[in-house]
Amino acid sequence: MKKLLIASAILMAAPFAAQAGANFVEGDKIFGGDAELGATMTTGNTETTSVKARLDMKHELGNWENQYLLEALYKEDTGEVTGKRYYGLIQADYKFDEKSYTFVNGNHEIDPFTGFDSKSTVSAGYGHKFIDTGKTLFNIEVGPGFQYKRLDNESAAVAGYDTEDSWVAHGVVNYEQQITDSSKFKQMFVADYGDSLEGRSETSITANIIGALAMKFAVIVRYNSEPLDDKKSTDTETNMTLLYAF
Known part of the structure; x- marks a missing residue:
């Protein structure tokens, strides 16, 4: 955990170091986002x-663009919990110009069905x-990172240790395409390569229903090249949700 805090401090300082010799671009403060919800009950x-x-x-302010993301997934079948995942991310981008920027981010995931109590990455x-x-966006992000995992009690007893940590190479490839005035396609790949390769792919199509309300269909694939002994390397998730933009 100490290594994670040290790595966080080093990585969090990067954009501020870049900003030290630059001036903020004066502009309006911009804040917006969207909220999704999907549920099935029988x-x-x-x-x-x-x-x-x-x-x-x-949130945009001058040269800065910040993202705050929260996700939750919960599944229960006949009184037994069959899926549970909570994920949070904060990312700050400092724009050098209209095309280039430096970023720093931190995320934390809780998914007990992987055999880990939690996973944190900066x-x-x-x-x-x-x-x-405006209609098409294609961007790539690359940089170093640090990952810290805590195994649950059962997995720790089998493995003989309760934590894992490693430096990773972090990369993101993002593509967005406005199909029509009321529909959009998105494809994003996120990968962290260290002691193992962990990747996440999210493919989605969003179509407006009325006003700020839209329907979103998404397929998410998570991959771990070295899962724990009794776990699978690939998880998939298919969602149909309502989305409200604000």
Whole structure:
């Protein structure tokens, strides 16, 4: 944990060091985001509950663009919890110009069904928007990071240790395309490569229903090249949610 705090301090300082020799661009403060919610509940002979919630917010101020993301997934089948995941992310981007920026982010995930009580990652690096036309966005982020994991009691007893940590190479590839005036396609890949390769792919299509209300269909794939002994390397998640933009 001490290594994680040291790494966090080093990586968090990166954008501020970049800002030291630059001036903020005066401009309006911009804040917005979207909230998602999807739920399924059945009673009677079959009793199931499934809830997916997500809150994604962005704040722009001068050269800074900050993102705050919260996600929650909960599944229950006949009184037994079959899925539970909580995820939070904070990212700050400092823009050098319209195309280039430096970033720093930290995220924390709780997913007991992977055999880990929690996983935390901090990273910093350089980002570049290769295409940004208003209708099409393609950007890549790369940089170093540090990852810290805590095993649950059962997995720790089998493995003989209760924590894992490693430096990682962090990368993000993001593509967004406005299909029509009321629909958008997004594809994002996130990867952390250290002692193992961990990746996340999210493919989604969003279509407006009325006003700020939209329907979103998403397929999420998570991959770990070295899962714990009794776990699978790939998890998939398919969601249909309502999205409200604000």
